[in-house]
Amino acid sequence: MTSPERTERLGLPGVLTAAEAAATAAAIASVQRTDGAIPWFRGHHLDPWDHVEAAMALDIAGEHERAAAAYDWLARNQNPDGSWYAAYADGDPGRPTDLGKESNFCAYPAVGVLHHYLATGDELFRRRMWPVVASATEFVLGLQQDGGQLGWRRDPDGTPVPDALLTGSASCYQALRCALALAELERAPQPDWELAAGRLGHAVRRHPERFLDKSEYSMDWYYPVLAGAVRGPAATARLAQRWDEFVVPDLGVRCVLSRPWVTGGESAELALALWTAGDPDRAVDILRWIGHLRAEGGMYWTGYVYPDDALWPGELTTWTAGAVLLAVAALTGHEPTQAVFAGDRLPRGLDPDCCRVARG
Structure with a gap:
């Protein structure tokens, strides 16, 4: 059972x-x-x-051994080409249920590995997971x-x-920057990754026409901000642009524009995006609103259809x-x-707009 002493800093009024x-x-x-x-x-x-x-949530709560076990599962079940399958039956490596290999799924372990290393300072873990991250990153950039x-x-x-998805590519941009940070720690320069990260961030920021239309x-809407591709005044402007379309006051954030359905995951992610954009007060508001999704035992319901109160x-x-x-x-x-x-503090890679290696 996770101790409240470990999570004392996570109290948010x-x-x-x-x-x-x-x-x-503990529920996770x-x-x-x-x-x-x-x-x-x-x-x-x-x-x-x-x-x-x-x-990552387990690491936040101080459950570092459990988090490390989750990353070791990934290391043991990585495919020879650096990928993972899109889905496994209740985590059973012998029974993948979707043999596709999705770029953002394969990129995201880099974020978690860096997060765990920063939370623990475990050099043995970092070195053990570096080949896993490097191989996965090469698969993604393919x-x-x-x-x-x-x-x-x-x-x-x-x-x-x-075909490219804006949300998926934005998530990969964050992951690629984390992979570059791990490469720096490993003292293993990756100039090709730097170039790829710069090109990817540029596409996410400036070329929506290169992605499938999933604007519904x-x-x-919020992932380019959450993942760090859009920052500063541009982030504030982007979040303001469709706020009234997706945000349902006192309830949360719609997943899909055409459906009267707010979801906990999207709401928490928007809160995190608001924090990255320098708007913590509204981030707290969003998290407060989704208190109605909290279940007995500490988990959260996926969503709520508000016309039906269901x-x-x-x-x-x-x-x-x-x-x-994560948002908290x-x-x-x-x-x-x-x-x-x-x-x-993450590398940005080679910025196509100014043709130099940039940071921040």
Whole structure:
């Protein structure tokens, strides 16, 4: 059971007490398998991205051994080409349920590995995971297109899908910067990664036409800010642009514009994006609003259909709870979480706009 003493710093008035944060971490831990895998919930599948999100939440709560076990699961189950499959049955490496290999799923472990290293200072872990991150990053960059954007997956037969998703590419931009930070720690320069990161960030910031139109989804609205591709006044302007379309006051954030459905994961991620954009007060408001999604035991319901006053779907997911703890951690000063999301200390790579290696 996670101790409230470990989560004392996570107390955020109106959002979580230290004891409630501890309960949320313990609820995530209760879903983790003995082999380290963290499925959405027991009996459901695992995907690498959400597995990492949950592992990061465990580190936030001081459950470092559990988090390390989650990353070791990734190391043991990495494919020879550096990838992971898109889904595994309840985390069972012998039963992948989707043999596709998605670029953002394969990139995101770099964020988690850096986060764990910053939380623990564990050099043995960092060195052990460096080849895992390096191989995964090479797989991901094999899907980069001429315009800098990343094709979103390889099909089971190995065929690359060139279509790019803005949210996925933005997530990969954050992950690639974390991979570059790990390369610096390893003293293993990666000039090709620097160039790829710069091109990718440029595409996310300036070329929406290079991505499939998913503007109906709130993630495409806030993720370029959350992932660090858009910062400063541009971030503030982007979040203001569609605020009234996606934000439902006192309830949370819509996942899909055409549906009267607010979701915990998207709401927590928007709160984190607001923090990165220098708007912590509204970030706290969003987190306070989704208190109605908190379930007994510390997990969070996936979403709420407000015209029907109905929780839907009937799922308590580790990644929703993880997203809440990540947002709370950033707002309450957890330095490893702030480092991987604020991005001011992460390499940016080669900036195509000024043709130089930049930082911050």
